Amino acid sequence: MSMMIDVLMEEKRRLEALIHGYDEQISRLPKGSISWKKRESGEYGYLAYRVVNSVKFDYLGKKGSEKPEMIAQKIKRRRELEMKRGEAARNLKQINRMLHAAKKSV
């Protein structure tokens, strides 16, 4: 039984380190979403994000230009990392439950 507890503890440490890594990466990426607004001269991107109770729009540039595309990629990456962080956190919760049960039965 103690060998199983060791394996679970190792996985717990791995998941905690993984979550910490995801949090660091996520903190470096922009929050919000890209909002595209149509004008006569084309489509223009704005970074839409929440500040307290309101939504702010930061102008990024015309669709197809470097800045909005770069920010869109970063936001996509943020969402991917947030999903993985969520999965890791759920796994960690499961591991903690298993550890609790395993330690109780020893």
Added chain:
Amino acid sequence: MQQKNLFEQTLTSLSQHEILNDLVLIGGWCFIVYREHFGNSHLIPVLRTLDIDFLIPTPVKRSNTADLPAVLSNLGFDLAIAYPDGVEKYVHPELELEFMVPARGEAVEKVEFVRKLGVKAQPLRYMSLLVENIMVTRFRGIELRVPRPSVFAIHKLIVSTYRKVPEKRKRDEESALSLLQFCKKVPSEWILAVHTCDTMPTGWFQRVAGVLERLDSVLLKNLKG
């Protein structure tokens, strides 16, 4: 948790991209492969950590280059680099994946870039033991290269003597011993085990003997022939 699914998906994807033939599965997941290979024998332990370790026998024989990082990225793995030594691993909420190569010579770099696969691998000692004793098997229908189990167990005993964390050392020792005890019942594996111990450098065998003297002296006596 879905580690077994991700493990199988990883093998399938590597096989579909014709990369799996360049890799040898080593580490804890070998136990589950051996179990299937030997008809689900309960004598083979399956308690393992969740790292997938691959050994890359070098030089890589493929004629073209493969983008292994892209294949892993499509499976949801992200590259994590440990600083300052630059050791790389691929992380996922379910599993982690690392690559190793046999260390060459005395001066051992922390990482070696395997150009034909596009990954950095860790050179480790004693890997030549595994590279020289590979078998091809099928796991869930996927053709896969793994070390011969008797040699895998002996290698694990050697490596266990370097473990600094007592729990990890104990886990390595016990799983290696269980596997070696199983190999005693498979004539071809036992013959290989005796031959391997007989022909390996004395220092290597002393490490094996040191562990077995403590855990199963009868097995050690049989191993010495």
